[in-house]
Amino acid sequence: MHKISDPILTVENMSVEFPTLSGVVTAVRNVSFTVGREKVGIIGESGSGKSTTGRAVMRLQPPQAIVKANRMQFEDVDLLTATEDQMLSVRGRRIAMILQDPKYSLNPVMTVGEQISETVILHEKVSRKEARARTISMLERVKIRDPQRVFDLYPHEVSGGMGQRIMISMMLIASPSLIIADEPTSALDVTVRQQVLSILDELVVERNIGLIFVSHDLNLVRSFCDRVIIMYAGRIVETIAAADLDNAQHPYTRGLLNALPSLDHPRDRLEVLRRDPKWLEN
Amino acid sequence: MSMITVEHLAVSYGSGDTLSRVVQDVSFEVARGEAFGLVGESGCGKSTVLGALAGRNKQWTGSIVIDGETIGQKRSKSQLAKQQMVFQDPFGSIHPRHTIGRTLLEPLEIHGKDRRQERVEKALSDVGLPQNFRYRFPHQLSGGQRQRVAIARALILEPSILLLDEPTSALDVSIQAEILNLLKDLRERETLTYILVSHDLAVVAHLCDRVAVMQDGGFVEIADKRQLTEDKVTHPYTRTLVDGSRGYVHHNLRADADHALSSLEQPPVRLTS
Numbered sequence: 068m069h070k071i072s073d074p075i076l077t078v079e080n081m082s083v084e085f086p087t088l089s090g091v092v093t094a095v096r097n098v099s100f101t102v103g104r105e106k107v108g109i110i111g112e113s114g115s116g117k118s119t120t121g122r123a124v125m126r127l128q129p130p131q132a133i134v135k136a137n138r139m140q141f142e143d144v145d146l147l148t149a150t151e152d153q154m155l156s157v158r159g160r161r162i163a164m165i166l167q168d169p170k171y172s173l174n175p176v177m178t179v180g181e182q183i184s185e186t187v188i189l190h191e192k193v194s195r196k197e198a199r200a201r202t203i204s205m206l207e208r209v210k211i212r213d214p215q216r217v218f219d220l221y222p223h224e225v226s227g228g229m230g231q232r233i234m235i236s237m238m239l240i241a242s243p244s245l246i247i248a249d250e251p252t253s254a255l256d257v258t259v260r261q262q263v264l265s266i267l268d269e270l271v272v273e274r275n276i277g278l279i280f281v282s283h284d285l286n287l288v289r290s291f292c293d294r295v296i297i298m299y300a301g302r303i304v305e306t307i308a309a310a311d312l313d314n315a316q317h318p319y320t321r322g323l324l325n326a327l328p329s330l331d332h333p334r335d336r337l338e339v340l341r342r343d344p345k346w347l348e349n
Numbered sequence: 350m351s352m353i354t355v356e357h358l359a360v361s362y363g364s365g366d367t368l369s370r371v372v373q374d375v376s377f378e379v380a381r382g383e384a385f386g387l388v389g390e391s392g393c394g395k396s397t398v399l400g401a402l403a404g405r406n407k408q409w410t411g412s413i414v415i416d417g418e419t420i421g422q423k424r425s426k427s428q429l430a431k432q433q434m435v436f437q438d439p440f441g442s443i444h445p446r447h448t449i450g451r452t453l454l455e456p457l458e459i460h461g462k463d464r465r466q467e468r469v470e471k472a473l474s475d476v477g478l479p480q481n482f483r484y485r486f487p488h489q490l491s492g493g494q495r496q497r498v499a500i501a502r503a504l505i506l507e508p509s510i511l512l513l514d515e516p517t518s519a520l521d522v523s524i525q526a527e528i529l530n531l532l533k534d535l536r537e538r539e540t541l542t543y544i545l546v547s548h549d550l551a552v553v554a555h556l557c558d559r560v561a562v563m564q565d566g567g568f569v570e571i572a573d574k575r576q577l578t579e580d581k582v583t584h585p586y587t588r589t590l591v592d593g594s595r596g597y598v599h600h601n602l603r604a605d606a607d608h609a610l611s612s613l614e615q616p617p618v619r620l621t622s
Contacts, residue, residue, distance in 0.1 A: 113521055259390075260593065283521065322523065326523045328554070336530055336533065338526065339523070339526050340523035
């Protein structure tokens with residue numbers, strides 16, 4: 068079997084730039100990281116470039132954006148030079164993405180079953196009948212009761228938690244080796260969140276694949292992921308094992324941890340993050 | 350002396366066949382200067398309780414006594430000014446084409462207050478915003494600054510109660526800390542009474558002395574801060590929320606999912622005091 072240390076994805080010195088009327092905005096600046104068969108969290112505030120990083124890996128950035136890197140290697144595919152045709156066989160089949168809110172990311176005019184089957188029909192050229200059978204067993208895998216009935220429902224007829232489980236089954240049905248989950252549980256309630264996470268956890272561990280978990284929730288990433296990448300203003304300020312997060316060195320990471328109200332460490336006043344211009348220098 | 354006394358409050362929406370009772374019989378008391386929290390999942394009725402207290406929802410039964418006055422379905426302006434709301438999303442709750450100054454003046458005009466300029470200046474400095482922000486539009490402000498404006502607008506009528514509906518859930522962690530500190534300072538300085546609605550137990554426990562946990566329109570438990578921080582809550586649903594605020598809990602997955610489902614299906618215990 069593969070070892071954890073085999074990287075699935077290697078990114079070296081990646082920058083994402085957006086040309087605007089008032090000059091070039093650099094959303095992501097010189098980030099380097101690798102993802103193996105593990106759960107890697109990317110944490111940051113809004114605008115820190117965490118989602119842009121995730122999208123750039125899938126080459127899903129808006130057309131005007133410019134992605135530069137020394138190297139972007141996903142298994143045997145060079146993401147920098149791959150043609151759009153090659154990318155079509157990578158997206159969905161080998162790298163899959165789970166988005167934040169199932170209400171907006173599922174197609175409202177297709178039944179959920181058709182949407183899930185579409186992935187297998189497109190990528191594996193199987194018959195509709197077989198696709199239906201695969202879809203139903205996948206729905207069972209994500210603990211949906213009565214999958215026969217759910218297959219024919221439209222997205223507005225399912226709850227948020229069920230929608231997100233449908234999304235997970237859609238992303239995992241083609242057995243990708245890397246999943247990028249962009250705030251997959253932010254739109255869900257606490258109890259539902261636990262269920263969705265445990266299903267995701269189980270599938271990632273069982274299939275021995277890589278997961279990039281983009282989130283702004285420190286507690287969640289700390290408890291769910293193996294490694295955490297902390298981003299600030301488009302840069303990676305620190306990469307640390309999730310278990311060592313309490314011993315984080317960078318003042319930004321420390322600031323974020325102290326700004327968080329916590330049941331375990333109640334304090335009278337929360338520490339306010341003081342931003343240091345030095346953090347913007349590499 | 351208690352500032353807010355609510356007894357057997359039930360709130361519904363719609364009428365006839367579409368009538369749905371969203372809040373079923375809740376009772377609680379909030380002392381003067383206390384911060385009281387309401388937590389629960391979406392749809393449990395926590396915002397609806399606030400709506401009834403604020404006078405936004407008139408379809409309620411039971412009794413509400415605010416500052417010694419029994420409140421009816423119709424309220425006078427001075428009764429309405431007594432409690433003010435702060436909403437979740439500062440991007441949606443401030444008029445995009447009014448300057449901040451005009452936004453702050455509006456409640457003063459409605460309530461016919463005098464010394465308007467002075468009051469606007471005071472409200473801005475109370476929430477730590479510079480005076481020249483009066484001439485800005487909401488899109489020129491960051492999310493945290495906009496939430497400060499929303500708090501200033503609520504404070505400008507000198508209410509004794511602030512009703513806070515998820516005031517920090519649209520904000521980043523670092524900005525959330527600033528707003529929570531501001532709310533804490535304001536409460537001490539002006540002896541305000543707070544009712545804070547949130548789905549984040551850690552936020553509620555940080556600001557509030559007592560927390561009511563809501564499920565399906567009823568209270569399952571009223572816990573004080575100590576119980577929460579020392580992990581001495583009794584109801585399994587509160588337990589789930591406490592665990593949830595700590596992040597993801599690794600354990601036996603199948604058992605976990607079954608447990609979560611069974612605790613969701615358990616009927617809430619009604620608390621009547």
